[in-house]
Amino acid sequence: MTIQQLNYCITIAKNKSLNKAAEELYITQPSLTSSVKELEKELGITIFHRSSKGVTLTTDGEEFLAYARLIWQQYESVMERYGSLGEVKKKFGVSTQHYSFAVQAFVEMVKEFGTDEFEFSIRETMTRQVVTDVAHSKSEIGILYLSDFNRSVITKLLEANELTFHPLTRCSACVYLYKDHPLAKQKSISFQELQDYPCLMFEQGADSSFYYAEEILSNRNYPRIIRAQDRATMLNLMVGLNGYTLCSGVISEDLNGSNYLAIPFEADDDNQNSVMEIGYITRKNMILSQAGELYLEQLRKYLGLEEESKKGSGKSAPKKAKKK
Numbered sequence: 270m271t272i273q274q275l276n277y278c279i280t281i282a283k284n285k286s287l288n289k290a291a292e293e294l295y296i297t298q299p300s301l302t303s304s305v306k307e308l309e310k311e312l313g314i315t316i317f318h319r320s321s322k323g324v325t326l327t328t329d330g331e332e333f334l335a336y337a338r339l340i341w342q343q344y345e346s347v348m349e350r351y352g353s354l355g356e357v358k359k360k361f362g363v364s365t366q367h368y369s370f371a372v373q374a375f376v377e378m379v380k381e382f383g384t385d386e387f388e389f390s391i392r393e394t395m396t397r398q399v400v401t402d403v404a405h406s407k408s409e410i411g412i413l414y415l416s417d418f419n420r421s422v423i424t425k426l427l428e429a430n431e432l433t434f435h436p437l438t439r440c441s442a443c444v445y446l447y448k449d450h451p452l453a454k455q456k457s458i459s460f461q462e463l464q465d466y467p468c469l470m471f472e473q474g475a476d477s478s479f480y481y482a483e484e485i486l487s488n489r490n491y492p493r494i495i496r497a498q499d500r501a502t503m504l505n506l507m508v509g510l511n512g513y514t515l516c517s518g519v520i521s522e523d524l525n526g527s528n529y530l531a532i533p534f535e536a537d538d539d540n541q542n543s544v545m546e547i548g549y550i551t552r553k554n555m556i557l558s559q560a561g562e563l564y565l566e567q568l569r570k571y572l573g574l575e576e577e578s579k580k581g582s583g584k585s586a587p588k589k590a591k592k593k
Contacts, residue, residue, distance in 0.1 A: 335406065345558070400430055414546055416544060440544070446530060453532070
């Protein structure tokens with residue numbers, strides 16, 4: 270088995286066509302087919318189903334491709350550090366829960382590298398998908414949080430997928446709402462005071478447990494709940510319906526503007542203020558790419574952790590996200 274054969278399989282799976290993959294790889298279709306058949310014979314599995322409509326992965330192929338992507342990603346990272354990939358465009362991806370500071374750090378990282386040498390991807394998505402993306406090497410880094418409530422479940426999920434959680438910062442929960450909300454001028458807001466307003470939550474899929482929720486106190490009995498899939502819709506619902514969400518309180522005015530506030534959540538005996546431990550996940554023993562290291566550096570800056578950043582980017586720090 271060779272690195273080249275792994276790249277062949279990854280490219281075929283992406284294009285779902287041997288002909289298109291051969292064109293992208295600049296080899297003949299018979300040569301590509303022969304190389305894959307040799308690999309299948311060596312491994313003792315069938316990687317692809319072939320038909321007149323194209324190619325699809327077998328069950329064994331799906332499992333093999335997850336490892337192939339991981340090996341190829343590590344190969345690219347090693348070559349980036351110690352060798353040369355020539356004209357090959359390196360890839361870097363981040364999957365994250367819906368955090369504006371994670372997007373803003375990504376923006377600063379892309380500005381530093383430019384898009385000539387890298388193909389960048391960022392995915393704001395559901396919690397379980399963040400885990401899946403990193404486990405399958407679709408993304409190098411995933412951003413999510415742990416709390417006393419979800420820690421056991423999420424940790425087991427990470428361990429099952431051979432992922433490691435790296436803590437970045439701990440935040441007490443805040444109520445996030447529009448500046449003209451009736452409660453916007455209060456210094457703190459209790460759960461009881463929120464009862465007359467819709468609680469906004471990010472959709473986690475029909476079969477997802479509330480342990481995967483991005484908001485704290487997800488298991489409470491909210492009289493009004495509206496679910497959304499993207500951050501822009503969530504902000505619009507805050508304006509139009511006086512909605513709110515319970516979040517970390519770390520916000521980016523560069524992306525969300527200055528019309529939204531994070532007000533401390535006031536705990537009571539029944540509704541304690543959970544501490545959110547925000548961090549990132551990677552494959553175990555992962556060698557981060559240069560893009561990955563710079564992304565984490567920018568992320569630490571936006572979380573107010575500049576002193577922990579070991580390597581400077583050579584540029585002045587970006588505008589830090591507000592932490593209220």
